[in-house]
Amino acid sequence: MSRIIVTASTRMELSELLVATSASALPGGGHLPLHRADLRGAEIIFALTGLGKVNAASAATLLCERYAPDLMVNTGCGGAFAGSGLTVGDLAVADSECLADEGVQTPTGWRGLDLIGIPVYEGRGERLFNRIPLDLEVARRALDCAMTGGFKAVMGPFLTVSTCSGTARQGEELLRRFPGVCENMEGAAVAQVALMYGIPCLEVRGISNMVEDRDLSRWELKRALGEVQRFLAGHLEQLADKTPGTP
Numbered sequence: 001m002s003r004i005i006v007t008a009s010t011r012m013e014l015s016e017l018l019v020a021t022s023a024s025a026l027p028g029g030g031h032l033p034l035h036r037a038d039l040r041g042a043e044i045i046f047a048l049t050g051l052g053k054v055n056a057a058s059a060a061t062l063l064c065e066r067y068a069p070d071l072m073v074n075t076g077c078g079g080a081f082a083g084s085g086l087t088v089g090d091l092a093v094a095d096s097e098c099l100a101d102e103g104v105q106t107p108t109g110w111r112g113l114d115l116i117g118i119p120v121y122e123g124r125g126e127r128l129f130n131r132i133p134l135d136l137e138v139a140r141r142a143l144d145c146a147m148t149g150g151f152k153a154v155m156g157p158f159l160t161v162s163t164c165s166g167t168a169r170q171g172e173e174l175l176r177r178f179p180g181v182c183e184n185m186e187g188a189a190v191a192q193v194a195l196m197y198g199i200p201c202l203e204v205r206g207i208s209n210m211v212e213d214r215d216l217s218r219w220e221l222k223r224a225l226g227e228v229q230r231f232l233a234g235h236l237e238q239l240a241d242k243t244p245g246t247p
């Protein structure tokens with residue numbers, strides 16, 4: 001049977017998926033609220049991680065250790081960068097993740113972790129500094145499924161930050177550091193932990209806002225989360241069919 005874990009930082013990022021899959025509470029998660037559903041012979045575990053990289057990484061570690069999933073899916077909302085081709089209500093699929101504000105502020109500008117020279121991950125012939133790779137085949141399948149389902153979706157690099165970019169200028173600064181289509185606060189942490197455990201990871205977010213001067217009246221959390229959860233409810237069925245489990 002295959003096992004898929006879906007993580008999100010806030011309750012509203014999972015609530016519609018829990019209803020769509022008839023999930024029920026799974027006791028024993030301690031501080032980590034868990035739900036479980038059966039979908040086409042696969043087990044889906046939903047975890048509410050809390051906001052930010054520390055919460056996401058500690059949850060992902062517990063989940064990988066305890067449940068040894070065949071696939072990790074990180075979801076929620078996110079901000080779209082100018083020039084990404086994304087607008088509010090669209091879907092963004094990550095082809096890679098990035099620890100976009102971990103580095104060194106030097107007298108001549110911001111530099112990434114390669115300046116320090118100590119990788120955040122070393123293994124399988126790779127030394128990774130800021131950029132965390134994701135499973136491209138899984139990402140492409142998600143993009144195809146979104147397009148076929150009539151969703152407007154863009155695939156590209158995601159940037160994970162500790163400080164949300166509440167100005168257009170900060171968005172431009174991040175794009176000078178790394179290419180990016182979508183900003184969020186947890187993705188690179190989940191991707192890094194999944195990589196450490198050798199588990200493929202997919203990240204799909206609904207665009208709730210543009211990365212611009214902060215104006216909450218322009219945010220559409222409900223719409224973005226409705227779109228991404230409607231997409232995932234369908235895509236999880238496909239993944240449940242196709243994700244190989246332990247015999």
Ligand SMILES: O=C(O)c1cccc(C(=O)CC[C@H]2O[C@@H](n3cnc4c(=O)[nH]cnc43)[C@H](O)[C@@H]2O)c1
Pocket residue numbers: 009010051052076077078079080161164165166183184185186208209210211214
């Ligand atoms: O009030 C704010 O300024 C604010 C900033 C970022 C996020 C929020 C939320 O209420 C949602 C938390 C959740 O959303 C992800 N998210 C959504 N948009 C962005 C963004 O533009 N930059 C970074 N993260 C974003 C994030 O992953 C959080 O988990 C409110």
